[in-house]
Amino acid sequence: MSSDVPLVVPEVNATDLKTHRGIIANPNCCAAILVVPLWPIHRKVRIRRVVVSTYQSVSGAGAQAMAELEEQARAIVEGRTPQAKVFPHPIANNLFSHNSAIESNGYNGEENKIVDETRKILHAPDLRVIPTCVRVPVPRAHSESVLLDLEESLSADEARALLAQAPGIRVVDDAPSGRFPMPMDASGELDVLVGRVRNAPGDNKSLAMFICGDQLLKGAAWNAVQIAEELIR
């Protein structure tokens, strides 16, 4: 086993921790949020492929990045030209492909981490993962638009029931009131919010969902606490 198996899904990774010797790394924040709803689905019907597009808040890049969004927003309100220092491009009123370097396979560093860590955490080395990482002008909480291709059929209702029973998830999927996961609701939440659960049109072997999680909590500090708790159990 590799030296950096993270705990994200307690049911899977608690065993990793028991047999593990060495450093335990906290995973990439997008992968940590993504695998929470993937696990109950994968356990039931096996996921063949994950297509994920992220809407990543600036707080993933630290406090200076949060201050930069705030200062750029102030500049726009006051009629000044926003200055980019932390990020390579203005982020207020804009969005851009995640600024980690593009690697030899055409994916950037953030995207390749999502591929590698999702496979590792789910113990699914052959899982196909196709990520696109995008930074958006949101201060906190990452959102992800997810499409899963499954080995077997699973209706949206069955998926929603599985997700509602899974630990670390709050299903927010209220079509009549138009309430779905939003970063403003996910900020400060320990749970990952999951909604817009639906099959591909006419195809119950594909499942789409939209998720939001506070990457400062589930994606970082809270997950580290969960690892520590599991270690002393």
Add this chain to the structure above:
Amino acid sequence: MSSDVPLVVPEVNATDLKTHRGIIANPNCCAAILVVPLWPIHRKVRIRRVVVSTYQSVSGAGAQAMAELEEQARAIVEGRTPQAKVFPHPIANNLFSHNSAIESNGYNGEENKIVDETRKILHAPDLRVIPTCVRVPVPRAHSESVLLDLEESLSADEARALLAQAPGIRVVDDAPSGRFPMPMDASGELDVLVGRVRNAPGDNKSLAMFICGDQLLKGAAWNAVQIAEELIR
């Protein structure tokens, strides 16, 4: 032929216009931007399935929505609580699933328009399209993260060459400088910006890209001008 065939891809839709009698509708703004890079790919290798997640600017909802984003940004800068009137939720510092009503198949009105109109414009009634529409705090220009499953292999380099020759497209795909399509660059542009062109990891029958287009131009006014030009030709 239906009574609302739009012109988006001149090569395909010019014939539609010649044989058409009745009202000509401008298409949904996301579909109009999406089909521009899809057509040169589809003509070469046939697209089986399109997975698209949108990052839609507020201007798609009109001038009042643009003013609402501006006023909410000002409220946040001044320490007041932002008020949502045009949209159902605050949009500044936030994002949310497109607020059109969810229909019986689990997709909202905007998403179903993308499915229907992409098929219609490309003359591909069986094309599978899986959209997720999200409103983001950007004043102008829509972005879309796109994954295409193809009938035949097509390398990213071949795809980039096809896109670079196609009308209405500007390829912005400069990994060394980290320059890819952004709404701030697409605003006011007649062309659709296309970048992050890459195959799925280890799979040349899937192709990902990230696109930005000014939905006030290609998605609306400019496209209407193109229709009119084609009619008087």
